[in-house]
Amino acid sequence: MQEKRKQLADLRSQRWLAPDDMRSFAHRQRLQQMGLRREDFMTRPVIAIINTWSDLSPCHAHLRERAEVVKRGILMAGGLPVELPAMSLGEVMVKPTTMIYRNMLAMETEELLRSLPIDGAILMGGCDKTTPGLMMGALSADLPCLYVPAGPMLSDRYNGQVVGAGTHTRMFWDEYVAGNIDKEEWVALESRMTRAPGTCNTMGTASTMTSIVEAMGFTLPGATSIPAMDAAHPRMCAASGERIVAMVWEDLKPSRIFSRAAVDNGIIAYMALGGSTNAAIHTIAIAGRGGVELTLDDFVKVGAGIPVLADIFPSGTRLMEDFYYAGGLPALLEQLKPHLALQSLTVTGLTLGENLARCAASARNAKETAIRPLDQPVTDGAALAVLRGNLAPNGAVIKPSAA
Ligand code: FES
Numbered sequence: 001m002q003e004k005r006k007q008l009a010d011l012r013s014q015r016w017l018a019p020d021d022m023r024s025f026a027h028r029q030r031l032q033q034m035g036l037r038r039e040d041f042m043t044r045p046v047i048a049i050i051n052t053w054s055d056l057s058p059c060h061a062h063l064r065e066r067a068e069v070v071k072r073g074i075l076m077a078g079g080l081p082v083e084l085p086a087m088s089l090g091e092v093m094v095k096p097t098t099m100i101y102r103n104m105l106a107m108e109t110e111e112l113l114r115s116l117p118i119d120g121a122i123l124m125g126g127c128d129k130t131t132p133g134l135m136m137g138a139l140s141a142d143l144p145c146l147y148v149p150a151g152p153m154l155s156d157r158y159n160g161q162v163v164g165a166g167t168h169t170r171m172f173w174d175e176y177v178a179g180n181i182d183k184e185e186w187v188a189l190e191s192r193m194t195r196a197p198g199t200c201n202t203m204g205t206a207s208t209m210t211s212i213v214e215a216m217g218f219t220l221p222g223a224t225s226i227p228a229m230d231a232a233h234p235r236m237c238a239a240s241g242e243r244i245v246a247m248v249w250e251d252l253k254p255s256r257i258f259s260r261a262a263v264d265n266g267i268i269a270y271m272a273l274g275g276s277t278n279a280a281i282h283t284i285a286i287a288g289r290g291g292v293e294l295t296l297d298d299f300v301k302v303g304a305g306i307p308v309l310a311d312i313f314p315s316g317t318r319l320m321e322d323f324y325y326a327g328g329l330p331a332l333l334e335q336l337k338p339h340l341a342l343q344s345l346t347v348t349g350l351t352l353g354e355n356l357a358r359c360a361a362s363a364r365n366a367k368e369t370a371i372r373p374l375d376q377p378v379t380d381g382a383a384l385a386v387l388r389g390n391l392a393p394n395g396a397v398i399k400p401s402a403a
Contacts, residue, residue, distance in 0.1 A: 045244075047244050051124045062229070073237065073242040087104060090127060110137035110138075112137075123135070132282035144244065150198060154321060156192055165204075216262040257345050265344055270299075274315030274383040303384065309335060
């Protein structure tokens, strides 16, 4: 215990535990004002849970309860959890677009992590701009951090047809405008497609970004594919809480995990997922915060020869729940091993290759076809192309299959 106490004091000496300074005294005083004993925080890593829950963020509706599970994991591992609310960007609810608030969330995350007396952080989010916002801030602050994805919502069917949040709303709107759906049916559709809390169940921006962040090494293996309402989700939350405490002892900061190789792993995963074109913008922003220079052309270069393997809307025909049954992201990455930088370090303290070896037993369920083998891709061509012209002199990304 003596040794751990010294280790913690060393870790904090640059930040907030200089024993004889007035500011540190005030930190300790105010923590005790909240009913904490001195030993509760002096000998334990203090872990922030940056939570983007709100009453108007349906994709994060369950994160308030999940934060309690994360706390359990932190406490069981000998840490002290403190929950910090952060800007909640519920994509569909926010007008005119959440894009204008992504950088605000990044700034908020960075300032929370820099200004408060904490040793490590769990980042809880998932809806589109939340993942890049949280990751950008965390990379700048460079405190040990681990991302806990909200997880996709459950699948739904309508008239026997698989319907995905987002993609099918537009399709039904067209049908309604064309008079093929009457008012009664249109109103009935409001309660369909979004069956439960969680992020959109297609490979839209939310699941694309959480998958990229997982491939970069910032979640527990397989975390992004777990449906929000599956019992595996709270188990993952508890395990994440447990792991972040160990990461503080190991001083496993983002700067030890994030690298050009980690970014390339994210891009390769993106290409095989046939993910959202928005990911190009967000990945470049994340890379910049981590000190990696990335351009649109790098997506084309790094992703050359990677076919789309995930048969998920909008590139494919299935939903995220099917992707989970098929083994989720680890099963996809397993097939991409020859292209990945397997030596990249991850939040587990192991390399990506070591994580994949551990997932192998529970990996791909060959009977589920949401993840295609390399020799039977969804499309042979790349998931993304960069166009330049008088409308976009600096380049714009498109999905070639949708062009
Ligand atoms: Fe939140 Fe789609 S609206 S993930």
